[in-house]
Structures are given as C-alpha cells and as structure tokens.
Amino acid sequence: MPTPNNMDNNPETPSDIPSWLLEKNQAGNVKVRSSGTNFIAKSLHHFSEVFENEFFCERYASKPMMLQCLDPRVKVIVLFAFMLFSAFASSIVILLALAIVALLYAKLSGLDMKDYVRRVWAYIPLIIFIFSIPGASSLFTKGTPLLTILQPGTFGLRGGLYFTASGFKMAIRLALRPGISLSFAFLLLLTTRWTRITGALASMHLPLLLVSIFNMAYRYIFVMSDMASNMMEARFLRTVGRLEAAENRRFMSRSVAHLFIKSHFLSEEIYDAMVCRGFTGKPVSVDSFKISSIDILFIINNIVILLVLIAGEHLF
C-alpha cells in the first residue's frame, strides 16, 4: 500500500525529478541590485484601493446626507446641466462660482473634503494648466503683458517674450472646465449607488446596450485591476534584481495582452451567467424611483442658481 507521506516508499514520486530540485537552495546569500520602486504596481494597487473602498463599498453613497437623499434621475439631470453649462461659460468668475457650488454640495453630502479636492483639482486641471502655459505666451496669444520672460530684442525677438493676461485667462479657463466637470461627476459617483445611476439613465431612455456596457464595466473594473495587480506581484516575486528597461517594457506589453485575453474569456462567462438568470439586455433595479418634495425643492433651487450664473455670465 502506498504511504502518502513517505517519499521513499511512495511509488507516485516521479523518478525523473532533476537532482538539483531535491538539493537545498544555496542561492540565499547572493546579493543583487534592488529592482527599485515599482510605479506601475503601486499605481494599480492605489487604483484598486480607491475603487474598492469608495465606489464598490459605497462609503459615501450610504450616508443619509443631502445628495444621497435625492432621486438619482434628478441628480443626473441637475449635475449634467452644471457640467454642460461649464462647457459654455467663458467668465472665470462664473466658472469659479460653479466650482464653489460643487464644493458646497460635496460638503453638504458629507464627503471628505481633503480627498475630494485633491482628486478633482490636483491632477488633471493642474496638468492641463501647466501644458497650457506656453499658449499663454506672447508667441501664441496677443494681449497685455502680465509677466515678462525675455526683454525686447533678446534672441532677435523684437517684442520680447512675455505672458499675456488674455493667455493666462485662457489657461485658467482650460483648467477650470475639466475640473468643474470632474467635480460634478465625482459628486454623482460618490453619492449614488452605481445601479441607481444606470437605472436612472435607463429610465431616461438611454440605449439599453450602453447602460449594460456601463454596468459590466463598473462591475469588472475592480476584478481586472486586481488581476493586473496579481500579475505584477507574481512577476515581482520571480524577479531577482533590477531588470533592463526594455525587458520591463516587454513584460508590460505581454501583461496587457494577457489581461486582454483573460478579460475576453471572463466577459463571455459573465454574460453567460447573466443570461442564465434571465438577463435579456434590460437592466432591472431593486429600487423603484419616486420624485419627492425634496427633489422638487432641489430642482427649483438649482434652476435659480443656474439662472443667476447665466445672468452673471453676461455681467462679468
């Protein structure tokens, strides 16, 4: 009879195991250069964490605060109206006022203001502003000098090089617009359960195919980021020392390809699982929507705010 825990007597022990595999590992003291910090792995980990803690766990959406109490259809319409208005508004004062409205709603909805401001304003608007700065120079935008870089005549530049007031205004406007859109988008996402958002979109006659795609993307973005993170960890555990940049790039491209293939198989299986439970393409939500007096008050309040901002747009 085989005795499973006794290697010598176990006939299942393969006879062709290479001898080095049965020897004690001697490489424990080998010193290699560290592979350094791993920017992509850290970013992926952070991305998973944000999604996991703030969107999936509905950290803020379950709070009984101002935006959380509203019908999702009202929120979608009002917040989209603000985003749309910000795209057309040209006055910096009005754009700043819109940003303040968003901040006010975030405060009243119990969001962590430090995190909210950092996520909305610290990255995309700032990057856009920095990239727009060359456009604010006298080379591209004519106007009143605001800050002189090169005096007239330097390097053959007859008028010199300076930043213009109108150029700066343009750069600020370019940065404010996406910041405002992000502000309202974050407000909607953080204060509303995703199923209620897509339910609201469906009830507003958005194509069901699009709503289904939104649902699938939301449900599996975490699974995919987790998969990618696991791949990075597995690679880290098998990497000894620093890799060449080219090798790192090859690994990344192979990982992306592998992730794409895996996501394809996973999405097919998910779709099958949904079909098995009666899914026909039409999202159905547990929640039923009902407009209450609070919603009507919120709509009236925001119509007034928008009218004031529109009037202000003509004044400033």
Place this chain on the structure above:
Amino acid sequence: MSNNVFKLNKITFSYPQSEPVLSDLNLEINEGERLSILGANGCGKSTLLKILAGLIFPQSGTFTAFGDKIEQKSFSGEISTTYHRRVGFIFQDSEAQLFCSTVYEELAFGPLQLGLPRDTIKKRIDELPAMLGVEKLLDKPPFRLSGGEKKKIAIGSVLILNPDVLILDEPTNSLDPRSQAWLLNLLQALSKAGKTLIFATHNLDLVPQVSDRAILFDEDHTIAADMPVKELLKNAELLKRVNLVDQHYHTHPWDFNP
C-alpha cells in the same frame, strides 16, 4: 408518457477552428434524476452542461428539453426566460457569477430579470439567506467575500429562481469540508423535493453521495459508459482507461453509504 427532461439525439458540437468537443452524443435525462458527468479534463463535460443550460446550441442533432425542441433561431424572448427559469446553472468560477454591487442585489438579480412580483422577491430574499447562512452578508459587495461565501451566494442566486433542474459545474470547488457537508445536505433535500440534479465533477468522493447515475466521457469526446454510479466507480479499469484515475485508485464499501 415520457418523463424526459432532456433528450439529446446525435448531438455534435465544436468550437471555431477546433476538433469536435461532442460527437454523435445520445443522452436522456429524466425528471428527478441525480446524474454525474465524469471525465478527464477537456473531454467535453462543461460543453455538455452549457448545452443543457441553453447557453450554446449543437451544430447537428436534436436537443429536446421539457418536450420541446430547442433551437438557436427560436430561443429568445419568452422561450429563453422560461427555460432559464426552469434550468439553473451554477458556474465553476463563482467570480463570473457574481456581478452585482451587493449580495442583496445579487440574489434579487434573477427574479427581477424574470419579472417575479416584488413581494415574492422580497419574501424569498428574506428566507434564503438563513438557509445559506449568509444573513450578515446581504449589504456586502460580493467581491469582498471568501471563496466559500462566494460559492454560497452563487448557489443562492440560482436557487432563488426555484429551478426544476439544477446544473452544477464542480460544485465543491473552493468549499471547505464543513461547507461541502452543508452543500451535500442541501442537494439531498432538493433531490427529495423532486428536482433534477446534474453535476460535472472530478471529486469522486462526492459522486456516490449526490448521484445515482453517471455518464463517463472518454478522451475522444464520446460517452464511454452510462450506468449506475456504484457500478461505474467499482470499474477501476474503465476509469483508468479514460485517464480519470491512476493505478492507485480504489473504493471502499463505505464510499457508497450516503
């Protein structure tokens, strides 16, 4: 009158640019039967389960379910939803089966899609978690659960539709011994209630406890045996020939005591 739930006659199926996975397959499954589908990896078990679940359709031959011929061209709308209400499929990978924001929504997904009255859905969701032992998980996102909890929710999300036929692909995967015993008791109770149970598994310890009949796939994708479970499991030579077990495989008399 025949009490066939499924009848497959000369079924052939192949995936694009691949050899046939099922070839000239004949099979009848009766109402209330407990059937295990056995075979080595890649022999066609999962493909057969997907056909029975109405997810894929054979390229030739006839597939009849509940007395009606099932064909891809007519399998939509009311026919499809009625079929999926009667046939529940529990996937091997629970991750693929859990796609809602919370466990509560996960359980409600199927009944909502199939248009069950909201009172009925609420009543079922109030009762089912106690049976599954997941009462405290209702507000949690499914991806935060352990492997065993995910499996329980995946099972619950199908059972809530009260299907007549339950198809399970490797049901004991990721379950600890205690949860396996729980699942076993549940399946036995469902069987006594007249449900048809169909399993695909490699867990030969489980097979005699959850099924009376077994079909064994050969590596050439044909059926090598269709016989009572006890007879099949005692036939070590046959199991070895289809590469399901090795030379050390043996059974004990107590393996067959439920």
